[in-house]
Amino acid sequence: MSTTTEELAATSLLRFATAGSVDDGKSTLVGRLLHDSKSVLADQLEAVEHASRRRGQDAPDLALLTDGLRAEREQGITIDVAYRYFATARRRFILADTPGHVQYTRNMVTGASTAELTVILVDARNGVVEQTRRHAAVAALLRVPHVVLAVNKMDLVDYAEPVFAAIAEEFTGYAASLGIPEVTAIPISALAGDNVVTPSAHMDWYGGPTVLEHLETVPVGSDPSGVPARFPVQYVIRPQTADHPDYRGYAGQIASGVLRVGDRVTVLPSGATSTITGIDLLGRPVELAWAPQSVTVLLADDLDISRGDLLAPAEGAPATTRDIRATVCHLHEHPLRVGMRVLLKHGTRTVKAIVRELPYRIDLGAELAHHTAPEELGVNDIGAVVLRTAEPLPLDAYADSRRTGSFVLIDPADGATLTAGMAGEAFAGAAPAPAGEGWDF
Known part of the structure; x- marks a missing residue:
């Protein structure tokens, strides 16, 4: 048995986060993404419509799909990190809508810490501001692999291409100075829905993907065989049954890489070594497993291993x-x-x-x-x-x-x-x- 692209693609999941300055439209973008991709239940949309009418708005305020705290709705800002789960025919998503206020930097760090992609919004009228640079710096600090620059509110600048091009050039240059290798810039109007899920009829000069198209096609994860294996032990399993009187398994989630039966591993921090004799996945034996699967590993030697220890390849173990x-x-x-x-x-x-x-x-x-x-x-x-x-x-x-x-x-x-x-x-x-x-x- 060997790891195949089809096996890895079967569990394709993208974790992404949104960031931007106050009132740049992050929550509206997320709401539009959920609404236009038909990921909103009827009762959720009805609740948003009811809340919008109470606030004197004629059309549903899609930002309310993520701004769930009472203080957020009253102030019209995002305070906490709002997580939403949705799926399309091509991929599953976990998104984190993070606050824009500088005093909530810690919330953005929390939301982006596990993200593989960050969408940074910029108001087309204001361009790149200090908070934009701050969010780019946090994305670089957290080593987020992919960054999308969403230039929002293009409808308020008459969908002008020069406005978008200038903002994209400035941001891309700053991102490069932080070590961010590549930025995908997309002109959008979250309020009107331009280039969020469907292509815009107002920006025929733009030939790139919509936000959802990019989210569905951006590469996720990495080839597990290309990174060293790391397996933090979470629990030691000793069933002591008649069928398995000598069973001793080490359960946990593979943090990176691939584990194979026959691999020589080192137990850290003790430094003891042994060989993998078995891997159990969902109650059945397999020849190999890869991150982020949760498995039970069996070793040839009876070693003193407990929760907190780390299994790593004998060659390539961390110091x-x-x-x-x-x-x-x-x-x-x-x-x-x-x-x-x-x-x-x-x-x-x-x-x-x-x-x-x-x-x-x-x-x-x-x-x-x-x-x-x-x-x-x-x-x-x-x-x-x-x-x-x-x-x-x-x-x-x-x-x-x-x-x-x-x-x-x-x-x-x-x-x-x-x-x-x-x-x-x-x-x-x-x-x-x-x-x-x-x-x-």
């Missing part, structure tokens, strides 16, 4: 370390300071850690300025942190793996999530990492 330098986005109102003791959750493993240094804070404006040695990182701040952990961790660089290169910091007192972290530097030009020698946890 374990107690000294971590990472880019982080602080999510909590309580600031992050040097000397704080926290819990670090990486995959299925949670260890104690201490904040040793805050090298700099990043200003996500146009210049991406680095403010060195800040006293603290406040809510929504993005910067660098140096951590020392109580136990070694098998941490990949975030640039190599978004799954095994990320972690969260947790308040040990109440379990609140403090910070989202990405191992390695965010942008070029950052200060070098300290050696870390002589540190005592």
Whole structure:
């Protein structure tokens, strides 16, 4: 049995996020996408029509399909991340409609952290503004593989091609400076429906795809055989039944790559090695499995393996370390300071850690300025942190793996999530990492 394109395409799923400045029309775009792709149930549309009439609007306000919080509807803004699930004949989708306000940067980080594509909206009347650059920087920071620039409200600039071309050129240049390799620019009117699901009759000068066409055809995922396998152990299964008296399986979700029967693997952080003798998928044995399938792995040797351990190829296993330098986005109102003791959750493993240094804070404006040695990182701040952990961790660089290169910091007192972290530097030009020698946890 071998991995085939048809097998991978059978579970084609695209996670994408929307971002943009306030009133650029993100929620309206999402509502139009759901409405015109016939992904809205009749009772949902009826509720939106009723709410729109109460607000004195003649036509349904499609933004209400995602702005579900009472405060959002009253203020006409998006505050929380709104997730919606829909499908077409070609693909399944999970979308995250993220807030545009600068004070909700953490919400965009949350919504885009698992996205394979980000749609960044720009008001055609205003062009690229600081918040547009901020959202592009966050997309680059999170290594989102695909970026779409949706130039909205083209109906308010008479569908003028020069307006669209100028905005697309400016944004593409800035995106390239952040390391974003490619941007797909699409002129739209979310309110009128131009180029969202169906091609616009007002912009015959545009020959590219609509938003939905691009979402349905953009490549998703990566070839699992092209990246090293990573398997965080979530649970040890010991049924101890008459049929399986010696069964010992290690259950979890494959984070990346492919596992095959016969592969030689290393258990981290212990460093013990063994050979895969079996893989169970949905209660049946298979010869191989790939990310993101959930499986149970059986090994030839009776090793001391528990929740939090990581199985990786014997050749190509990540190095374990107690000294971590990472880019982080602080999510909590309580600031992050040097000397704080926290819990670090990486995959299925949670260890104690201490904040040793805050090298700099990043200003996500146009210049991406680095403010060195800040006293603290406040809510929504993005910067660098140096951590020392109580136990070694098998941490990949975030640039190599978004799954095994990320972690969260947790308040040990109440379990609140403090910070989202990405191992390695965010942008070029950052200060070098300290050696870390002589540190005592």
